[in-house]
Amino acid sequence: MTRYDDPGGGAIRLEALRFAYPGGAVMRFDLRIEASDIVALMGPSGSGKSTLLNLIAGFEAPNAGRVMIGSEDVTGLPPHRRPVSMVFQENNLFAHLTVAQNVGLGRSPGLRLSKADQAAVMDALARTGLAGKEERLPHALSGGERQRVALARVLVRERPVLLLDEPFASLGPALRDEMLDLIAGLHRDQAMTILMTTHDPRDAERLSKTLVFLENGAIAGAGATAEFLSGGGSAAFDRYLGARKAPE
Numbered sequence: 001m002t003r004y005d006d007p008g009g010g011a012i013r014l015e016a017l018r019f020a021y022p023g024g025a026v027m028r029f030d031l032r033i034e035a036s037d038i039v040a041l042m043g044p045s046g047s048g049k050s051t052l053l054n055l056i057a058g059f060e061a062p063n064a065g066r067v068m069i070g071s072e073d074v075t076g077l078p079p080h081r082r083p084v085s086m087v088f089q090e091n092n093l094f095a096h097l098t099v100a101q102n103v104g105l106g107r108s109p110g111l112r113l114s115k116a117d118q119a120a121v122m123d124a125l126a127r128t129g130l131a132g133k134e135e136r137l138p139h140a141l142s143g144g145e146r147q148r149v150a151l152a153r154v155l156v157r158e159r160p161v162l163l164l165d166e167p168f169a170s171l172g173p174a175l176r177d178e179m180l181d182l183i184a185g186l187h188r189d190q191a192m193t194i195l196m197t198t199h200d201p202r203d204a205e206r207l208s209k210t211l212v213f214l215e216n217g218a219i220a221g222a223g224a225t226a227e228f229l230s231g232g233g234s235a236a237f238d239r240y241l242g243a244r245k246a247p248e
């Protein structure tokens with residue numbers, strides 16, 4: 001497999017991006033993200049966070065506008081040709097393949113792995129704390145371990161952009177912290193640009209430098225996470241956080 005090697009290629013630009021689901025309202029996204037930034041995407045349910053990630057990954061095609069990654073216009077490229085890895089809340093793994101095979105898919109869709117590929121798979125499994133579990137099938141793993149396998153596959157793919165769509169939503173608090181630490185460690189090693197959707201400001205506080213706030217299918221604010229969380233972001237963001245807390 002050809003690895004992606006555009007130097008500093010992880011910057012993302014969404015230029016006048018327009019998208020609507022059939023019969024739905026038009027969403028509009030203009031955004032610039034620096035290479036190697038870690039960004040939390042927050043906003044009310046239905047504000048368009050997953051849609052935004054799917055447009056960057058290529059699972060949805062915009063009606064207008066461009067998606068630039070590094071110096072490349074990827075708008076017309078299918079997902080597998082984009083310099084992007086994506087991890088979902090669950091169902092990231094093939095149930096009939098072992099842990100090692102699921103990770104190996106990150107190198108070769110046909111699992112034709114060179115010695116170097118196999119070494120990279122073993123290394124990624126060790127770094128994600130999965131050594132000794134190579135031959136297990138996903139059903140014999142915990143939810144947290146399954147997410148770690150998905151992250152090990154991200155590691156061997158070596159793509160400059162990592163998209164995380166609520167990757168901790170089904171995990172308890174301890175595992176959540178463990179995953180945040182693991183992602184911070186991966187970022188230290190590979191310096192990929194990371195976009196993560198979350199409803200939990202603690203995730204943003206622990207991991208992200210930048211926070212992007214979505215409302216009604218558009219970007220309503222972007223800036224330093226610390227500033228947003230200390231109340232200096234926007235009144236709309238504060239209302240969103242307040243509304244989140246109210247029902248608890």
Ligand SMILES: Nc1ncnc2c1ncn2[C@@H]1O[C@H](COP(=O)(O)OP(=O)(O)OP(=O)(O)O)[C@@H](O)[C@H]1O
Pocket residue numbers: 021022024043044045046047048049050051052
């Ligand atoms: N496949 C689809 N077909 C039609 N409408 C969709 C589809 N997926 C999402 N939508 C609608 O698009 C809007 C944005 O959805 P999206 O999933 O991007 O929001 P979100 O911010 O990720 O929400 P949540 O926090 O609940 O995951 C919502 O109104 C949703 O109902």
